[in-house]
Amino acid sequence: MNILVVTNMYPSDGDVSWRGSFVKEQVDECNRLMKNNNGFLLDVFHIKARVCGGSNLNYVTSFFKLFIKILFGQYHFVHCHHAFCVLVCALFYRKIIYTVHEGALNNASTSILIKLAIKLSARVIYVNKSAFDNSVKDKKYFLPCGIDFDRFIPIDKPKRDYILFPAAPSRKEKNASLLQNIESKLKEIYPSISVVYGGNIAREDMPVVMGNALMVISIGNYESDGLVIKEAMALNVAVISTDVGNAKYYLNDQSGIIIHNSPSSLNNAISNIIKYSESFLAGRKQLLNLHVDNRSTSTKLLGIYEDK
Numbered sequence: 001m002n003i004l005v006v007t008n009m010y011p012s013d014g015d016v017s018w019r020g021s022f023v024k025e026q027v028d029e030c031n032r033l034m035k036n037n038n039g040f041l042l043d044v045f046h047i048k049a050r051v052c053g054g055s056n057l058n059y060v061t062s063f064f065k066l067f068i069k070i071l072f073g074q075y076h077f078v079h080c081h082h083a084f085c086v087l088v089c090a091l092f093y094r095k096i097i098y099t100v101h102e103g104a105l106n107n108a109s110t111s112i113l114i115k116l117a118i119k120l121s122a123r124v125i126y127v128n129k130s131a132f133d134n135s136v137k138d139k140k141y142f143l144p145c146g147i148d149f150d151r152f153i154p155i156d157k158p159k160r161d162y163i164l165f166p167a168a169p170s171r172k173e174k175n176a177s178l179l180q181n182i183e184s185k186l187k188e189i190y191p192s193i194s195v196v197y198g199g200n201i202a203r204e205d206m207p208v209v210m211g212n213a214l215m216v217i218s219i220g221n222y223e224s225d226g227l228v229i230k231e232a233m234a235l236n237v238a239v240i241s242t243d244v245g246n247a248k249y250y251l252n253d254q255s256g257i258i259i260h261n262s263p264s265s266l267n268n269a270i271s272n273i274i275k276y277s278e279s280f281l282a283g284r285k286q287l288l289n290l291h292v293d294n295r296s297t298s299t300k301l302l303g304i305y306e307d308k
Contacts, residue, residue, distance in 0.1 A: 002041040002074055003305055006066065006089060007081035009101070010046040014053035017203040022145040022227055023081050029146070029298035045069060047085060063088050077122075077305060083110070086117035097304070099125040099143075103173075103224035103245065125304065127225040129249050141304050144225045144246060146297030147287065152234035154284060155211040160277070161193060163270065164213035164237075166206070166228050167220070168199025174220045175242070175261070182263050182270075190274065211235040215273045215280075219259070219266065220244055229256070230292060233283025240269045250290065255283035 005027055009020030027044055034040040047062045048054030070078065070093055079097045080086045086098050098121035102114050118124050123139040126132035132142040163186075169176035176197065183195055193214065201209055210216060216232035216239050223245030230250060232239045239256030241247040247258055257272065257280075259265040273280055287293070 001076045001305060003043070004070065004073060004075045004078045005042065005044045005081065006047065006078055006085045007044070008047045008049045008051065008085055009081055010044065010052070011203070012046060012048060012052060016200065018201075018206070019052055020081075021203050025148055025294060026146060026298055026301065029294045030302060033295070033298055033302065043073070043075075047088070049084070059084055059088055063091065067092055079305075080117075080121070083114040083117035086121055087113065090117075090120040094120075094122060096121045097123045097125065099127065100131060101127055101145075101224050103128075103220075103222045123304065123307075125301075127246075128223075129246050131224075139307075141300075143297060143300055143304070144230075144292055145227055146292055146294035147227075147230045147234050149234055149284075149293045152207050152211075152231050154234075154236040155208070158237075159212045160214040162213055163193060163195045163215055163217060164198070164210055165195065165217045166198035166201070166210065167218070169197045170199065173222065174218075178219055178261065178263060178266055179217055182267050185267070186270065189271075193274070206231065207235065210237060213237055214277065215240060215256075215270070217266075217270075218242075218247075219261070221261075223247075226250060230287060232256075233287050236281045236284050238273045238277065238280035239283065240266065240273065250286065250292075251283075252286055253279075255280055255286050 007023050009023055011017055011021055011024055027042060030042050047058050049058055050056045077095050077097050078089050078093055081099050086096055089096055098117055124137045125141045125143050127144045129142060165176060165179055167174035210232055216237050218228045219242045226245035226247055229239050229241055233255050241258055242261050243258050251258060257269040259269045
């Protein structure tokens with residue numbers, strides 16, 4: 001079986017190392033699982049759009065490259081990881097599998113394009129449980145992104161002297177202002193604890209930076225899945241999250257706290273985790289129970305490819 005993965009999210013030169021890392025890790029794991037199967041091919045076509053340091057004109061030029069590649073590649077399916085990739089391929093190909101990563105499915109001006117991409121696809125994979133449950137698509141699957149448990153391993157003696165907000169604070173949808181509004185107050189009460197913001201943390205450094213944190217805060221206005229939550233849980237680091245994405249699906253009372261989108265709710269959650277830090281260190285066990293490791297996820301994906 002030949003599969004072509006088409007994505008605008010993939011680690012590349014001139015871009016941050018974390019963008020599309022979950023796509024690459026999924027592809028790599030599928031290839032590892034199928035390395036002894038000579039009848040299986042997983043190929044990747046990266047459309048380097050503006051979001052990853054390229055140009056949105058590449059969607060246009062990619063149309064011709066993809067047309068030739070698919071024409072001569074004898075692919076059983078094209079697996080797209082973004083609505084725009086679906087829209088490019090659907091102009092000349094119908095056997096499309098679309099993984100809906102966009103947290104903006106019902107939250108942005110691009111929602112209509114995402115819904116069109118879903119309609120045009122033969123099979124749809126939802127990383128968001130609510131979107132999956134509400135979908136009327138015949139061929140639909142719930143499959144969140146997997147986590148590399150061999151990379152995200154709990155640190156034996158973490159420093160735990162800072163709070164980590166892994167996203168770039170400039171991304172408004174990540175809602176960093178909620179934390180920034182109470183940061184000075186936190187500093188007064190807990191002078192030994194600082195706040196570290198992400199955005200430029202290299203992918204290879206994240207397990208150490210995150211693993212040494214007292215807690216991880218992911219309080220976006222919307223999410224599709226919640227990759228940051230799972231990475232922190234795999235490291236047994238406490239998580240604070242708003243009720244977005246799959247937060248309720250992943251988090252339990254031994255791994256984190258779900259808050260309302262308010263300064264007082266965030267402040268109370270931070271105080272509780274600092275006070276009862278040992279009570280929130282069982283995230284990895286919860287993820288293992290949910291089978292969201294990379295191997296289990298990739299095995300399920302291969303089953304979707306082969307589903308009749």
